[in-house]
Amino acid sequence: MATPLKRVRGLGAAHHGTETFWRQRLTAVANVPLVIFLIWFVVRNAGASYNDVKACLASPVVAVLMLALIWSGAIHMRIGLREIIEDYLHNKLCKTASLMLATFFAALVGIASTLAIVKISFGG
């Protein structure tokens, strides 16, 4: 029985979203050179031995760029997954559970990859 205007207004404007929008654009811009760097790294080390790749990854410049890529990518992925879930999943329980899993997944990827890079950098 609610009027159309009542339905359209719903719970009102959330007054946020700009920060996420800006973060998404920022990480997108950062990802361009970082992914090019990753491709270069993979091509350069194609066929190289395990120890050579490890040594290359341990160099400070490569390690820093790899960490930047991992975090920029993980943040971008978290935002993207959230957008997709909100677009397509409308069942409240399913949506909330998926949003939590997406956050955990992005955090896990970020933390595990960081640990790997740090370990290699410190000669692990």
Add this chain to the structure above:
Amino acid sequence: MVQFTLPKNSKITKGKEWNPPAVDAEPGRWREYRVYRYDPETADNPRVDTYWVDMNDCGPMVLDALLWIKNKIDPTLTFRRSCREGVCGSCSMNIDGTNTLACTMHAEEAKGAAIAIYPLPHMPVVKDLVPDMTRFYAQHREIEPWLKTDSPTPQKEWRQSHDDREKLDGLYECILCACCSTACPSYWWNGDRYLGPAILLQANRWVEDSRDERTGERLDDLEDPFRLYRCHTILNCTKACPKGLNPAASIASLKRKMVERS
């Protein structure tokens, strides 16, 4: 809500073929129209009826053909129309796979031999080609599309420079036909919370207006992950607009302003 299949009562069935031309009819004289039909007063599912329009007896626009069908073949065919020159936005519908105005679309522009006509996508259907625009109009009302000021009202008029007036070009021409909003997948899936390109273009029209004194308040009311940021820059809106406007640019302008003030 995402729907990959139509609900049972919306599945389209084959309809009636009304006036097939004679076998020895002059080639090219009769144009085939396949028109979506739905009558809520019956329990029947929607169907697609086939009509043949005599192009020697009918005007060149798709709306002319619909009127010809209504006047000469089937008076029960229901659609909205008014100005027949692209300024009222009443006859917006999906023609030959694109949302557009029946009055400004030339029948010869249609790619297929048969011209398919459906109501605007993903809207509840009132009857045949008439969609229910209630929510769309409520969304327009929600952005408060009128001049809002706090300064004392001037004796004569609110003044505006030529340059500021020019900023409204490409915005004020919107006729609210909803071709853009109903071409937008984000609006299909989240139309209950996302305002859609037409309404955001209208919102931008008031944000851009140099005379309006509530710009910040307007932006506050738009700043929302759904109301504004559900736009994923798909650009169907700009492609669909029969007036050649660019709702996507308006949405980008709103987002830029949000970042600017954050």
